[in-house]
Amino acid sequence: MFVESLECFACGARQGADRCINLCSCGKPLAVRYDLAQVARAVTREEIRRRPAGTWRWRELLPLPPGEQPVTLGEGDTPLIHAQALGERLGLPKLFVKDEACNPTGSFKARGMSVAVTMARHFGQRKLVAPSAGNAGGALAAYAAAAGLEAFVFMPADVPVVNRLECELSGAHVTLIDGLIDDCGREVALRKASQGWFDVSTLKEPYRVEGKKIMGYELAEQFDWVLPDVIVYPTGGGTGLVGMAKAFDEMEALGWIGAKRPRFVAVQSSGCAPIVRAFEAGREFADRWGKGGTVAAGLRVPQAIADFIILRELRRSGGCAVMIEDEELLAAMRTLASATGVCACPEGGACLAATRKLQTGGWIKPEECVVLFNTGSGMKYIEAAQSCLNCPLLPEAAPLL
Ligand SMILES: Cc1ncc(COP(=O)(O)O)c(C=O)c1O
Ligand SMILES: [Zn+2]
Numbered sequence: 001m002f003v004e005s006l007e008c009f010a011c012g013a014r015q016g017a018d019r020c021i022n023l024c025s026c027g028k029p030l031a032v033r034y035d036l037a038q039v040a041r042a043v044t045r046e047e048i049r050r051r052p053a054g055t056w057r058w059r060e061l062l063p064l065p066p067g068e069q070p071v072t073l074g075e076g077d078t079p080l081i082h083a084q085a086l087g088e089r090l091g092l093p094k095l096f097v098k099d100e101a102c103n104p105t106g107s108f109k110a111r112g113m114s115v116a117v118t119m120a121r122h123f124g125q126r127k128l129v130a131p132s133a134g135n136a137g138g139a140l141a142a143y144a145a146a147a148g149l150e151a152f153v154f155m156p157a158d159v160p161v162v163n164r165l166e167c168e169l170s171g172a173h174v175t176l177i178d179g180l181i182d183d184c185g186r187e188v189a190l191r192k193a194s195q196g197w198f199d200v201s202t203l204k205e206p207y208r209v210e211g212k213k214i215m216g217y218e219l220a221e222q223f224d225w226v227l228p229d230v231i232v233y234p235t236g237g238g239t240g241l242v243g244m245a246k247a248f249d250e251m252e253a254l255g256w257i258g259a260k261r262p263r264f265v266a267v268q269s270s271g272c273a274p275i276v277r278a279f280e281a282g283r284e285f286a287d288r289w290g291k292g293g294t295v296a297a298g299l300r301v302p303q304a305i306a307d308f309i310i311l312r313e314l315r316r317s318g319g320c321a322v323m324i325e326d327e328e329l330l331a332a333m334r335t336l337a338s339a340t341g342v343c344a345c346p347e348g349g350a351c352l353a354a355t356r357k358l359q360t361g362g363w364i365k366p367e368e369c370v371v372l373f374n375t376g377s378g379m380k381y382i383e384a385a386q387s388c389l390n391c392p393l394l395p396e397a398a399p400l401l
Helices: 037-041 045-050 055-061 082-089 111-121 135-147 161-169 181-195 208-222 239-254 276-280 309-314 327-338 346-360 381-388 395-400
Strands: 002-007 032-035 080-082 095-099 127-131 150-156 173-177 232-234 262-267 322-325 372-374
Touching: 032 037, 032 161, 037 372, 045 055, 045 173, 055 111, 055 208, 055 232, 055 395, 080 208, 082 095, 082 327, 082 346, 082 395, 095 208, 111 135, 127 135, 127 181, 135 161, 150 161, 150 181, 161 173, 161 381, 173 181, 173 276, 208 239, 232 239, 232 346, 239 262, 239 309, 262 276, 262 309, 262 346, 276 309, 276 322, 276 327, 322 327, 322 346, 327 381, 346 381
Parallel strands: 095 372, 127 150, 150 173, 232 262, 232 372, 262 322
Antiparallel strands: 002 032, 080 095
């Protein structure tokens, strides 16, 4: 294993990675640091490409203690689809969709849970807990079941029904809370010590982000080691975006890519857009978003512990943050599905709507290579799918039908 230490994303304090831990003593998230010079000597990107598919073919860049077997259900290596016809109608011939719906449990949350559950089991944890706006709960339930561990999931009472059912099917203990994901998080914090639960909340332990960063490695490989110009990403807790930024830094240190970085676009719903508001106001941290909500359950995150990291990465990449109305993201969900065949979730729809907005406004240029993330399967959103069928398609979809 090439892990060197855990380093705080905020204060930079370092500590060993040999014990089970949640946050830095300053209360902020921890990043796993590797001896990248040694990794570069131990493995080549060509060798990794030849290994069997999945997250764990990147094992030198993941925490996997000697003798440990990963808890895996085949996550990762999702398709990168050239959405040529839709792209041409949008005026973006180099438009791609990274389709995370193809992961086990139907969302990119599987990637993070594979690594977090592997490490929690390694450290002897038996009971894992997480608050979830939707898909993370299902992924935790599935990976805990695969590992023979117990899972406890706290969800808003109005979570999409499939998210609750998938948890229950996998044997997780589900508690519904009258509130949002941070209210669920507060409940978890109150109970976890007395119950002996290990908290695997987004960025409140160091390993979920490691699983998600593999999206960045895959993207680089799929584009033959030249990154796209723009990445459009639906942002809730921010793990995907923070993970990919970390992956790009690691790859540059490994000598696998150059200094060119994609501009990140964080997409939120106008019903819950704390990052967009903070980005526009030039703030370092985001205030909690008060009332509101969105059908894009994964974006219903009023406050993210990684707010300062997301904002820092958006600015460092020359990116931006965009909010989309729910009616617009539902229409785009339908358009994305009908124009490309990708089983789009509302969060994926939001990315298409944001891409369209930024192209129209001139922020994305016609010749640029753009990747939008469909982070989950539309099949998990029965309620949203029903309402989006009543939405008009975006104009660019019409000629395709
Ligand atoms: C489908 C979907 N997209 C996006 C997100 C937001 O993810 P992140 O925490 O990486 O910002 C979530 C989180 O719940 C989700 O379920
Ligand atoms: Zn710290």
